[in-house]
Amino acid sequence: MQTFENILEEIKTPIFLKLMERAKPFLISGRSFDLVHTEEALYELIQFLKLEKNKKLNCNILIPAMIFHDCGWSKVPKKILNMSYGNVKNDNPGKIIHQVKGASIAKKILKNINYDSKLIDEICHIVSVHDNPKEYKKSKNAIIVAETDKLVRYGHFLFYELIKIGIQTLEERIIFLEDGIDKWFSVPEYKVRARFLLDLRCAETSTK
Ligand SMILES: [Fe+2]
Numbered sequence: 001m002q003t004f005e006n007i008l009e010e011i012k013t014p015i016f017l018k019l020m021e022r023a024k025p026f027l028i029s030g031r032s033f034d035l036v037h038t039e040e041a042l043y044e045l046i047q048f049l050k051l052e053k054n055k056k057l058n059c060n061i062l063i064p065a066m067i068f069h070d071c072g073w074s075k076v077p078k079k080i081l082n083m084s085y086g087n088v089k090n091d092n093p094g095k096i097i098h099q100v101k102g103a104s105i106a107k108k109i110l111k112n113i114n115y116d117s118k119l120i121d122e123i124c125h126i127v128s129v130h131d132n133p134k135e136y137k138k139s140k141n142a143i144i145v146a147e148t149d150k151l152v153r154y155g156h157f158l159f160y161e162l163i164k165i166g167i168q169t170l171e172e173r174i175i176f177l178e179d180g181i182d183k184w185f186s187v188p189e190y191k192v193r194a195r196f197l198l199d200l201r202c203a204e205t206s207t208k
Pocket residue numbers: 069070098130131
Protein backbone atom coordinates (compact mmCIF):
# COMPACT_ATOMS: atom_id res chain seq x y z
CA MET A 1 0.00 0.00 0.00
CA GLN A 2 1.44 3.34 -1.06
CA THR A 3 1.12 6.49 1.02
CA PHE A 4 -1.30 9.12 -0.14
CA GLU A 5 1.57 11.52 -0.92
CA ASN A 6 3.16 8.89 -3.19
CA ILE A 7 -0.10 8.25 -4.95
CA LEU A 8 -0.70 11.92 -5.64
CA GLU A 9 2.89 12.58 -6.60
CA GLU A 10 2.08 10.71 -9.77
CA ILE A 11 -0.49 13.27 -10.78
CA LYS A 12 1.31 16.26 -9.24
CA THR A 13 -1.70 18.27 -8.19
CA PRO A 14 -1.13 20.09 -4.89
CA ILE A 15 -4.79 21.09 -4.69
CA PHE A 16 -5.74 17.46 -4.04
CA LEU A 17 -3.20 17.25 -1.23
CA LYS A 18 -4.77 20.36 0.25
CA LEU A 19 -8.25 18.83 0.00
CA MET A 20 -7.02 15.66 1.67
CA GLU A 21 -5.48 17.67 4.49
CA ARG A 22 -8.86 19.36 5.07
CA ALA A 23 -10.72 16.05 4.85
CA LYS A 24 -8.37 14.18 7.20
CA PRO A 25 -9.81 15.40 10.55
CA PHE A 26 -13.24 14.13 9.45
CA LEU A 27 -11.86 10.82 8.19
CA ILE A 28 -10.05 10.27 11.46
CA SER A 29 -13.11 10.94 13.61
CA GLY A 30 -15.62 8.72 11.74
CA ARG A 31 -15.28 4.95 11.46
CA SER A 32 -11.95 3.48 12.56
CA PHE A 33 -10.97 2.69 8.99
CA ASP A 34 -12.26 5.71 7.02
CA LEU A 35 -8.85 7.27 6.39
CA VAL A 36 -7.16 4.07 5.15
CA HIS A 37 -10.28 3.17 3.19
CA THR A 38 -10.23 6.56 1.45
CA GLU A 39 -6.51 6.27 0.67
CA GLU A 40 -7.03 2.82 -0.83
CA ALA A 41 -9.98 4.10 -2.87
CA LEU A 42 -7.85 6.96 -4.20
CA TYR A 43 -5.13 4.51 -5.12
CA GLU A 44 -7.59 2.38 -7.15
CA LEU A 45 -9.21 5.44 -8.73
CA ILE A 46 -5.87 6.90 -9.83
CA GLN A 47 -4.78 3.60 -11.39
CA PHE A 48 -8.09 3.64 -13.28
CA LEU A 49 -7.65 7.25 -14.40
CA LYS A 50 -4.20 6.43 -15.78
CA LEU A 51 -5.65 4.01 -18.34
CA GLU A 52 -5.43 5.46 -21.85
CA LYS A 53 -9.17 5.11 -22.45
CA ASN A 54 -9.94 7.13 -19.30
CA LYS A 55 -7.76 10.14 -20.06
CA LYS A 56 -10.82 12.26 -20.83
CA LEU A 57 -12.48 11.61 -17.48
CA ASN A 58 -12.53 14.64 -15.19
CA CYS A 59 -10.18 13.93 -12.29
CA ASN A 60 -11.01 17.37 -10.86
CA ILE A 61 -14.48 16.00 -10.11
CA LEU A 62 -13.68 12.35 -9.41
CA ILE A 63 -10.75 12.77 -7.02
CA PRO A 64 -12.40 15.36 -4.72
CA ALA A 65 -15.61 13.28 -4.65
CA MET A 66 -13.54 10.25 -3.64
CA ILE A 67 -11.67 12.23 -0.98
CA PHE A 68 -14.88 13.49 0.62
CA HIS A 69 -17.21 10.55 0.04
CA ASP A 70 -17.02 9.17 3.60
CA CYS A 71 -16.25 12.35 5.58
CA GLY A 72 -19.87 12.33 6.74
CA TRP A 73 -19.35 9.31 9.00
CA SER A 74 -17.75 11.75 11.44
CA LYS A 75 -21.20 13.30 11.97
CA VAL A 76 -23.09 10.03 12.47
CA PRO A 77 -24.01 9.43 16.15
CA LYS A 78 -21.88 6.63 17.63
CA LYS A 79 -24.81 4.35 18.45
CA ILE A 80 -26.00 4.49 14.84
CA LEU A 81 -22.44 4.09 13.57
CA ASN A 82 -22.21 0.65 15.17
CA MET A 83 -25.23 -0.56 13.19
CA SER A 84 -23.85 0.66 9.87
CA TYR A 85 -21.08 -1.83 9.12
CA GLY A 86 -21.03 -4.66 6.58
CA ASN A 87 -24.07 -5.93 4.72
CA VAL A 88 -26.72 -3.31 5.60
CA LYS A 89 -29.87 -2.17 3.80
CA ASN A 90 -30.19 1.03 1.76
CA ASP A 91 -32.43 2.66 4.38
CA ASN A 92 -29.85 2.17 7.13
CA PRO A 93 -29.74 5.54 8.99
CA GLY A 94 -25.93 5.73 9.04
CA LYS A 95 -25.84 5.15 5.30
CA ILE A 96 -28.28 7.99 4.71
CA ILE A 97 -26.81 10.47 7.20
CA HIS A 98 -23.18 10.06 6.13
CA GLN A 99 -24.02 10.89 2.51
CA VAL A 100 -25.93 14.06 3.39
CA LYS A 101 -23.40 15.26 5.98
CA GLY A 102 -20.47 14.37 3.71
CA ALA A 103 -21.89 16.53 0.92
CA SER A 104 -22.20 19.52 3.22
CA ILE A 105 -18.66 19.05 4.58
CA ALA A 106 -17.37 18.86 0.99
CA LYS A 107 -19.25 22.00 -0.04
CA LYS A 108 -17.91 23.99 2.89
CA ILE A 109 -14.29 22.98 2.29
CA LEU A 110 -14.42 23.39 -1.50
CA LYS A 111 -15.94 26.87 -1.22
CA ASN A 112 -13.48 27.78 1.49
CA ILE A 113 -10.45 27.02 -0.68
CA ASN A 114 -12.06 28.65 -3.75
CA TYR A 115 -12.25 25.41 -5.72
CA ASP A 116 -13.59 25.75 -9.28
CA SER A 117 -17.20 26.72 -8.59
CA LYS A 118 -18.45 25.02 -11.77
CA LEU A 119 -17.42 21.65 -10.31
CA ILE A 120 -18.58 21.95 -6.71
CA ASP A 121 -22.23 20.98 -7.28
CA GLU A 122 -21.37 17.79 -9.11
CA ILE A 123 -18.73 16.76 -6.54
CA CYS A 124 -21.19 17.30 -3.69
CA HIS A 125 -23.95 15.50 -5.57
CA ILE A 126 -21.71 12.44 -6.04
CA VAL A 127 -20.89 12.44 -2.31
CA SER A 128 -24.62 12.69 -1.49
CA VAL A 129 -25.55 9.61 -3.59
CA HIS A 130 -22.42 7.42 -3.58
CA ASP A 131 -24.11 4.71 -1.49
CA ASN A 132 -27.52 4.92 -3.17
CA PRO A 133 -27.53 2.82 -6.38
CA LYS A 134 -30.85 4.19 -7.63
CA GLU A 135 -29.32 7.67 -7.74
CA TYR A 136 -25.65 7.07 -8.52
CA LYS A 137 -26.48 4.94 -11.54
CA LYS A 138 -27.85 8.06 -13.26
CA SER A 139 -24.37 9.58 -13.76
CA LYS A 140 -21.15 8.17 -15.14
CA ASN A 141 -18.92 10.05 -12.69
CA ALA A 142 -21.03 8.93 -9.73
CA ILE A 143 -20.87 5.32 -10.94
CA ILE A 144 -17.08 5.47 -11.06
CA VAL A 145 -16.82 6.85 -7.52
CA ALA A 146 -19.40 4.39 -6.14
CA GLU A 147 -17.78 1.38 -7.79
CA THR A 148 -14.29 2.43 -6.69
CA ASP A 149 -15.70 2.60 -3.16
CA LYS A 150 -17.00 -0.96 -3.49
CA LEU A 151 -13.77 -2.24 -5.04
CA VAL A 152 -11.87 -1.31 -1.88
CA ARG A 153 -13.91 -3.94 0.02
CA TYR A 154 -11.73 -6.50 -1.78
CA GLY A 155 -8.47 -4.82 -0.81
CA HIS A 156 -6.13 -6.15 1.84
CA PHE A 157 -7.09 -3.67 4.54
CA LEU A 158 -10.89 -3.64 4.50
CA PHE A 159 -11.21 -7.36 3.83
CA TYR A 160 -9.43 -8.28 7.07
CA GLU A 161 -10.49 -5.26 9.11
CA LEU A 162 -14.20 -6.15 9.05
CA ILE A 163 -13.39 -9.74 9.99
CA LYS A 164 -11.08 -8.51 12.77
CA ILE A 165 -13.76 -6.28 14.30
CA GLY A 166 -16.31 -9.09 14.07
CA ILE A 167 -18.64 -7.67 11.42
CA GLN A 168 -18.43 -10.79 9.24
CA THR A 169 -16.73 -14.16 9.55
CA LEU A 170 -14.18 -15.08 6.90
CA GLU A 171 -16.75 -17.32 5.17
CA GLU A 172 -19.46 -14.62 5.26
CA ARG A 173 -17.05 -12.03 3.90
CA ILE A 174 -16.02 -14.23 0.97
CA ILE A 175 -19.66 -14.98 0.07
CA PHE A 176 -20.61 -11.27 0.42
CA LEU A 177 -17.81 -10.22 -1.93
CA GLU A 178 -18.37 -13.11 -4.35
CA ASP A 179 -22.03 -12.08 -4.73
CA GLY A 180 -20.93 -8.45 -5.11
CA ILE A 181 -18.88 -8.99 -8.25
CA ASP A 182 -21.93 -9.25 -10.50
CA LYS A 183 -24.16 -7.06 -8.34
CA TRP A 184 -21.96 -3.98 -7.81
CA PHE A 185 -19.76 -3.54 -10.85
CA SER A 186 -20.61 -2.23 -14.29
CA VAL A 187 -17.10 -0.88 -15.01
CA PRO A 188 -15.43 -3.86 -16.77
CA GLU A 189 -11.95 -3.14 -15.34
CA TYR A 190 -13.38 -3.10 -11.81
CA LYS A 191 -15.16 -6.42 -12.30
CA VAL A 192 -11.85 -7.96 -13.37
CA ARG A 193 -9.94 -6.26 -10.54
CA ALA A 194 -12.51 -7.38 -7.92
CA ARG A 195 -12.20 -10.98 -9.12
CA PHE A 196 -8.40 -10.73 -9.00
CA LEU A 197 -8.40 -9.28 -5.48
CA LEU A 198 -10.91 -11.81 -4.16
CA ASP A 199 -8.88 -14.71 -5.57
CA LEU A 200 -5.85 -13.20 -3.88
CA ARG A 201 -7.69 -12.99 -0.53
CA CYS A 202 -8.90 -16.59 -0.89
CA ALA A 203 -5.36 -17.77 -1.64
CA GLU A 204 -3.99 -15.83 1.35
CA THR A 205 -6.55 -17.20 3.77
CA SER A 206 -6.24 -20.80 2.58
CA THR A 207 -2.50 -20.71 3.28
CA LYS A 208 -2.88 -19.12 6.74
FE1 LIG B 1 -19.88 5.76 2.10
